[in-house]
Amino acid sequence: MKDTVGRKLRLLWLQSITCNGNTHSFLNHPELFSLLSHFDLVHHPVLESGYSMEELTDKKIPCDILILEGSFIEEGFTKNGVEVSSLVAHYAQRAEYIVSAGTCATFGGIFKQKDPEKISGFCFDGEERTERYEHYAQKLISLPGCPIHPRWLSYVLLMIASGKKVALDSLHRPVELYGYTVHSGCTRNEYFEWKIDAKQFGLKEGCLFYEQGCQGPYTRGSCNKILWNDITSKTRVGTPCFGCTEPEFPKVGLFSTRTNMGIPATMPLGIPRRAYLTLTGVVKSFKIKRFSERLLEYDK
Amino acid sequence: MKRKVIKKLIEKIEGEAELNYTFDKGKIEDVKINFGFYRGIEDILVGKSPKDALVITPRVCGICNHAHLIAAVRAIENGYGSAGLKIELTGKAKQIREFTLSCELMQNHIKWLYLTMLPHLEKYLKLDVTGNHAVKAAYFSTTITKAMAVFAGQWPHSSYAVPGGVTCDPTQLDLMQAHSLLEECIRFFEQVVAGIPLETYLEITSVSSLHTIGGDFGNLLHLLDKSGLAPRGGSHDRFIVFADSFLAASGKSIVTSVSPVDARYVEESEQQGSVAKAVTYKNRLYEAGPLARGMVSKEPIVKNLHKRYKDALITRIFARIHEIGRLLEANRNLLSRIRIDEASCVLEEDMKLYEFEGTGAVEAARGSLIHRTTVVDGRISSYEIITPTQWNLSHGNEQEKGVAVKAMVGSGTEEEADFIFRAFDVCSVCTAQ
Amino acid sequence: MKMKEKKALKRESIIQTALQLFSANGFHKTTIPDIAAKLHMSVGNLYNYFSSKDILAQEIIKYTSEVLGEKIRVVNTMDISAKEKIYKIVEIYFRMAKDKPEMIEYFLRVYLSNREVFNDGCEGMVCVSGFITEIMIFFDDAVASGELRNQDFFSAFGLFMGYLGGMVFLKGEGVLPKGIEYYIDDISRNIYNALKN
Structure with a gap:
């Protein structure tokens, strides 16, 4: 465990193959800014944040909570010349929590249908576990939905911030939201x-x-x-x-x-x-x- | 000075873009724009039921998803019409659709003002960033999308518009709720965005009275003027609008003369080295978006700004924010006209139409959005989506440079070019669908 | 416990006796004293089981529907084709018409002919759901497996049950030249051909 005592948890929002729908849905949270005040927003696709995309691709950003948006492909999608899959692997290893925000990041979603063999969610491909699952299952929280509801994400973030355990089902979805x-x-x-x-x-x-x-x-x-x-x-x-x-x-x-x-x-x-x-x-x-x-x- | 190429990553534009600026003698002479990942929504639709497009196409874009819904439903209705089933929407259905679409436009424009324009301009001018822009953007956009959700069920990614009308059947209570949310946004516009009453704002027609605009809009105009950026960023001065709306009837404007358009002459072509396709109308490039709507509809204050500055940054930026004021007023009128006793949807059952072709156009935040659906054996056999940003952000053709590229050419710094680029309200995801 | 079982047995014997009498003599011509007499019980005691003739009539239709439904349910759980299931259902129906004609007769001659008796309490499918549910499940499986053509439930149900009911009616009228079992093969084939994909 990282020493997070006495400081805010660092939040990194990373997009893969997406429409940005989860980003915009989250911006509709009526208490967005008091919610974010509990965290250190190190990178976000729309909001002002501590580090730039270039720093993100240089793999320089510290992070405790990694929020993923969009579906994944091993090869062929780069940001600033770096494969997104390698970026995610880098930050996923360092994060304490991984939140797959939306159906794309969780199961593959709509964009999976373009190339069902190669495109999937982060830890699930439909309902099947991907190879990543074993590595990250411990810290994974699934928030499927196209898009996510802003309050689903804030619930998870505030539970984490207050040190409470989020009860999950077999697909790692919070039971209080998906029960x-x-x-x-x-x-x-x-x-x-x-x-x-x-x-x-x-x-x-x-x-x-x-x-x-x-x-x-x-x-x-x-x-x-x-x-x-x-x-x-x-x-x-x-x-x-x-x-x-x-x-x-x-x-x-x-x-x-x-x-x-x-x-x-x-x-x-x-x-x-x-x-x-x-x-x-x-x-x-x-x-x-x-x-x-x-x-x-x-x-x- | 030597020629040099500078590569820059532009972020926070609904995804990212990579710009390769070619500098010659200290000025930009060309720009190559590259977008991220081709997601293939058009291919994903092949083989699906025609109405599935109402659910799938909004997922092209998180910020202008509702415009995709409206274009998709219009394409199906147009297709039904060409197959012999003419649909006449009720006034109520038309008004509700226009209301929700306008709310999305305002949501978009306000985010662009507060999340893109003001912070980047302040950064460019090395001013202290005033800090609460994002709070303002979120407050207005959350409130206006809530007004929209009264009818559409949710934003983003509603699919409430269906062939023949809308799925909702609002009560007076719903109308009242939408109305008070809208009034909240009008209050915000008056107190924070423009600093003057909406009514007073809408009376402004001359450039000389622009100084009466206060608030953040006034500050933006002041900064553009003071920094010398206002007259920069001119392009081809040709504009195009494909869908009729409150904001403008369809048409094209070349050197201020307006003439009709026909979507059949729109052509899409692959661009080498880019996942985005280029679009032309009769082989010529046109600018789409709020400035185009202002020019084609001859909106007085936009025309007067254009008279002085042509299609420069100031005109382009003004035209977009100006639409917020116009749409607030228009939506107020729309709500007061909705009669809840009219039918929401005129089609009483699922139409058994198995072969048709239809085109639907809509004015989205960034300009004309066109959907074309072809249905064979009850399944989509091909689907084509032409987004507004494809008009503005293509590289151009052999004869001329793309609209945004031309606007950036001549800039002395990449920071200036970056700002000119963002003034088009770039949407990476729409461009590379 | 024992008392309860005894009461259940008595209840069933009342139902079976009433079923025979109603089917043979008609609903209106059969009285509660007739039924009690045949069972060697007092009229008062019979009313302890069923508070009116109408309620008895409704319980009978539920009972027959469940007996038939139970048999079709067995077919539904078999790992055989829809074509074979149709054969088995037709067989069940016709065998019952032969061995326990009162069951089917009751349905045709009492239930369908005296709707006023069933209006309050046996509306629509309420009392025949034991049977209808199994037919629904049969159709659902057969369409899901691709063997039968997907269509409206009632257009398929009417073809199937209307046909069987019609044959049993003809048998009851004594106009069928051959025993009802003779027709099982052809009729199941006809039904299959009409409904198949």
């Missing part, structure tokens, strides 16, 4: 319970799981608990969940539910198919008047 499904807390839950599908996009009424491709019931994430932009979520504005925190994101056909003879091909997380179908058959047998009407009647 839920995106479905929990969705304002359309009543429609899911009663198996009322959304007739079309653009309505408050109906559940998006049956037709519109919503993956909320089997996607891990706190999107409907820790709200986006502190105000809402995809499903709350009628957009399906696309499963962006999952190792296989993105699947094909994101706006339609894959069904076999009308039966959803993927069951809600951990629900046996027989149990789900039994419940569906029963619940669908009732016509609930309230659910056949507009939720809010303005004319009455």
